[in-house]
Amino acid sequence: MSPSNSFQSSGNNPTELLTRKQAANFLHINLSTLWTWTNAKKIQAYGIGNRVFYKKSELLDALRPLN
Structure with missing residues (x-):
């Protein structure tokens, strides 16, 4: 198992850890914004x-919700 896959889980687990790249992709932002x-x-x-x-x-x- 590669290191990048060791923190991925099946399903939508909100307690999982994301790498910088995964977090940026999840938020739909680039790494500099993160x-x-x-x-x-x-x-x-x-x-x-x-x-x-x-x-x-x-x-x-x-x-946060936008008003």
């Missing part, structure tokens, strides 16, 4: 070693 939002504390990133991950549930919680 970096900007992370530095602005709009979303929380987690590190394991030198890798960065995002919790899918927290990405969903960060979404």
Whole structure:
């Protein structure tokens, strides 16, 4: 099993960890926007070693309705 597949799960598991690329694809944004939002504390990133991950549930919680 490759490292990129080790965090993927079948179904829609909101507690799964996403890589930077997966998180950007999930939010339909580019990696530079993801970096900007992370530095602005709009979303929380987690590190394991030198890798960065995002919790899918927290990405969903960060979404806000537009008025």
